[in-house]
Amino acid sequence: MRRLGPAAGGDHGDGNGGEYGNAYGDDYGDDYGGDYGGDDGGDDGAREVGEPILASGADEAWSRVRQSVAWHGHAVVYADWRDWLPRVLEDADLRPMLGSRDWQRLRGLPDPESRSRFAVSRLLMRCTAGAALQAPPGSIDLAYKPGGRPYLRGCDQIDVSLSHTGELIVVGLNRRGRIGVDTEVASRRIRYASVERQLCTPDERALLGGLPEAERERELLRVWTLKEAYTKALGQGMRMGFNQFGFSRGGESLLTPDGRPASRGEWSFATFEVLGTYLLSVACHDVGLEGAGDLAVGTMLDAAFVHEIVGLLGEK
Amino acid sequence: MSMRTEAMAGAGATAIAAARPSTGAGARARTLEERLGPPDDPGNPLGFAAVLAAEERGELVAAAEQLLHDEGFGAEMVPAADGGRLERADGLARVIRPVFRRDLGLGTGYGVTSLFAATPVWTAGTAGQRAALADILCGGGRASVVHHSMAHGNALWSGEVSALTTSRGFRLGGRKEVVINAARARALVVYARTDPAPGSRSHSVLLIDREAATPGRLRTLPRQPTTGLRGCAFGGLEFADCPAPAGSLVGEAGGAVPLALRTFQFHRPLCAVMVVAAAGTVLRTAVRAVARDGGGRTGERHRPLLAGVFADLLACDSLATTVLRALHLHPESADLAAAEAKYLVPDLLREDLEELATVVGRPGRAGHAGDGGEVDREMLAKLMRDLPTASLGHAGTAACQAAVIPRLPLLARTSWLRADDPGDALFRPGLALPPLALDALAVAGRSDFFAAALAATAGRLRADGVEHGYGRTLGALVTALLGELAALRERCVAVAPGDLGVLSSPEMCALADRHALLSAAAAALGVWESHRGEPGFLGDPAWLVMALLRIGRRLCLPDLPALPDGCVDRVLAEVADRYRGRRSYDLYDEPVQWADAP
Numbered sequence: 024m025r026r027l028g029p030a031a032g033g034d035h036g037d038g039n040g041g042e043y044g045n046a047y048g049d050d051y052g053d054d055y056g057g058d059y060g061g062d063d064g065g066d067d068g069a070r071e072v073g074e075p076i077l078a079s080g081a082d083e084a085w086s087r088v089r090q091s092v093a094w095h096g097h098a099v100v101y102a103d104w105r106d107w108l109p110r111v112l113e114d115a116d117l118r119p120m121l122g123s124r125d126w127q128r129l130r131g132l133p134d135p136e137s138r139s140r141f142a143v144s145r146l147l148m149r150c151t152a153g154a155a156l157q158a159p160p161g162s163i164d165l166a167y168k169p170g171g172r173p174y175l176r177g178c179d180q181i182d183v184s185l186s187h188t189g190e191l192i193v194v195g196l197n198r199r200g201r202i203g204v205d206t207e208v209a210s211r212r213i214r215y216a217s218v219e220r221q222l223c224t225p226d227e228r229a230l231l232g233g234l235p236e237a238e239r240e241r242e243l244l245r246v247w248t249l250k251e252a253y254t255k256a257l258g259q260g261m262r263m264g265f266n267q268f269g270f271s272r273g274g275e276s277l278l279t280p281d282g283r284p285a286s287r288g289e290w291s292f293a294t295f296e297v298l299g300t301y302l303l304s305v306a307c308h309d310v311g312l313e314g315a316g317d318l319a320v321g322t323m324l325d326a327a328f329v330h331e332i333v334g335l336l337g338e339k
Numbered sequence: 340m341s342m343r344t345e346a347m348a349g350a351g352a353t354a355i356a357a358a359r360p361s362t363g364a365g366a367r368a369r370t371l372e373e374r375l376g377p378p379d380d381p382g383n384p385l386g387f388a389a390v391l392a393a394e395e396r397g398e399l400v401a402a403a404e405q406l407l408h409d410e411g412f413g414a415e416m417v418p419a420a421d422g423g424r425l426e427r428a429d430g431l432a433r434v435i436r437p438v439f440r441r442d443l444g445l446g447t448g449y450g451v452t453s454l455f456a457a458t459p460v461w462t463a464g465t466a467g468q469r470a471a472l473a474d475i476l477c478g479g480g481r482a483s484v485v486h487h488s489m490a491h492g493n494a495l496w497s498g499e500v501s502a503l504t505t506s507r508g509f510r511l512g513g514r515k516e517v518v519i520n521a522a523r524a525r526a527l528v529v530y531a532r533t534d535p536a537p538g539s540r541s542h543s544v545l546l547i548d549r550e551a552a553t554p555g556r557l558r559t560l561p562r563q564p565t566t567g568l569r570g571c572a573f574g575g576l577e578f579a580d581c582p583a584p585a586g587s588l589v590g591e592a593g594g595a596v597p598l599a600l601r602t603f604q605f606h607r608p609l610c611a612v613m614v615v616a617a618a619g620t621v622l623r624t625a626v627r628a629v630a631r632d633g634g635g636r637t638g639e640r641h642r643p644l645l646a647g648v649f650a651d652l653l654a655c656d657s658l659a660t661t662v663l664r665a666l667h668l669h670p671e672s673a674d675l676a677a678a679e680a681k682y683l684v685p686d687l688l689r690e691d692l693e694e695l696a697t698v699v700g701r702p703g704r705a706g707h708a709g710d711g712g713e714v715d716r717e718m719l720a721k722l723m724r725d726l727p728t729a730s731l732g733h734a735g736t737a738a739c740q741a742a743v744i745p746r747l748p749l750l751a752r753t754s755w756l757r758a759d760d761p762g763d764a765l766f767r768p769g770l771a772l773p774p775l776a777l778d779a780l781a782v783a784g785r786s787d788f789f790a791a792a793l794a795a796t797a798g799r800l801r802a803d804g805v806e807h808g809y810g811r812t813l814g815a816l817v818t819a820l821l822g823e824l825a826a827l828r829e830r831c832v833a834v835a836p837g838d839l840g841v842l843s844s845p846e847m848c849a850l851a852d853r854h855a856l857l858s859a860a861a862a863a864l865g866v867w868e869s870h871r872g873e874p875g876f877l878g879d880p881a882w883l884v885m886a887l888l889r890i891g892r893r894l895c896l897p898d899l900p901a902l903p904d905g906c907v908d909r910v911l912a913e914v915a916d917r918y919r920g921r922r923s924y925d926l927y928d929e930p931v932q933w934a935d936a937p
Contacts, residue, residue, distance in 0.1 A: 164849035169892040177848025180733040310727040311566025314493035325490035328741040331539035335783035
């Protein structure tokens, strides 16, 4: 897993080039090796997106989820769904765990592979959310808004997002605001000339147009996944015109079509390469209501209020 | 020394606003709307451009604050019995709409937060406390509330003040970092911890007159920048062993939590109305954007969106307005629905706003540069920033859930699908109401008037056909909703009332969410039914089936019917009519100021 692009300022060493890292020349390094840089992700004051966490089914991932949510406000978890087999499909609890709606969807899927992938994606979502909410994964009502966005019914302390490509499944969750995650096979190539007007702002076209072809197509893919992640965070998917907002060169801040800042640090963005072959982009919102960080469902109902109401109900 | 004497000393000029002859709330709302002028007019010093410019400076529009002062807006927050203009809860909700149509910050920062501070005094204060506070608010002064910390509190709710009882009164200590208008509120209503023991008698409400506080003992801490409501001045307050007279106590010692539960039920539907008013303006800008785009392919794609948002607005306003009327009609049992209105409406309309963002402020076609698209886009971005702060985010949700969830097991056993029809008066905004008696508001009532209305209307619908094409759809929707209520009952009956472990579970949070959606459906159904056969759009089944279908989808109900042919067109025609006729996107269908030539 590695972080792509100039996520930590412009004064890093020359690095080793990397497949994507040096798309913008030497002034931006590719020091995306690991720990969080000193700068918190851009000059607009945005927070840095936390490192994605690999969940191969082991419990240790869930404590890292809690840490990440406590520390960053969000967690991004990814898995190779094959690592969760065959245990998942053989689990007698799968049906109650998925709930009736997702169980029906699972049964309607045509082949074992898509059933497996679907089951793992929902379990990954439930386990991740359960870790943050400190609640059993099966007790959470994973529901879908009319536009398709998943959410945890009744538990608005966390926003969630889901994406999958090939073997990769990604779940994002955020306690500070909306989140969107999107994935794509890193080697996928899209012909720039055929999509530039639909996918890119004039500002981005000016930038991408000046790159060598191979780099241009790689950058296009990253920009695309970032746009998918952002519009998923907004709950809109493709309904949002992709040429109506753009990204800065490092992909870490939001711009208007003509290249001016379009957010005041409420949004954080990052792209990672995971499982060696996938791009994973994250868009994370912060509404600015920093809380004490308690997300547990068990402590959600104010004790004094409940005490009063239960007392009154008992009297009557 | 007492707040009253202090206030009375300078009272000469202050009662002017309140002394004006009081006309009805609807007329006062119209006056405000007219004086605030067309918000989309770039030349309007109180319009969107001015709001954005002021926000950039971290301020509210000063001229708008002055206008509200001149109009005696503060007196709207004061009961008529105390010299103000507050007679009806739904009337106050009408008066605040023109303000919230323009700026969530102005409405919050200038007006309603003073009400939220004052309601404990109107509910349980002594005559002296009431008179003193009435004087401050009618004179254009402000009140701020210093809340105790609550479960899952964010910065707006964390930290609290404690008070020791002494022979002469109280001594307050502690600080709260984020209080709206901390630096300029004359009256402070403090939810102070007076007993370290857990339970619901831990806090007391104290009314503090900042000008009477011992110098140096009540400190104003620096202003805190916020992401939302950036024009409002949030700051900290610190009480450093600050003495307060015994007469500061509002209501009983240890009575803050019950008082909060009683008064919040007035605040909550008002919060819902604020969001309805603000979202109505966004719908208006979206209609303009689509119209300017030529109504071509874009327009085609956005027709269901515009119609759907309007249906949602009517359903949300039905819920909020009905709850406000219930404060008069069912003060013993309005708190459940009040919490649900606050829980549901900001979240539901926020989704709609996110979807409208795909339309609002799209760069116009060539030749439309400077058509206001940029201003509209920035106003919407501002609203999206303001909303979580104004509705308190998850902390607000958790507080509402605490009022709803403990009730469900008992209501399932005693009320749902059994209780009598609450009657028509609840659902007719125009109808007269008994006086608002805040001290009659109770907590943990044992009836659920929305569930009762849903069942009663369903019974009548079966017996009584609806217009061709709509009857079958409506019947199917109502059957699905009733089925959902029965399913909820089954789940909630299985929970032992008072089993705190089970009440605090994701399952119960989800059931409460579903119940809130059913309440909104019942409110919409009730409003429609009580206007059937009358002129006006509220009696048209088109908006109702659209609203119920959207609620059904949010409930993820299986086998929902399709919309009748032409339904979207019918709702959309009303949206367009109200745009051209400059009329509000809410239950009242009243004139709004709008510059854009239709």
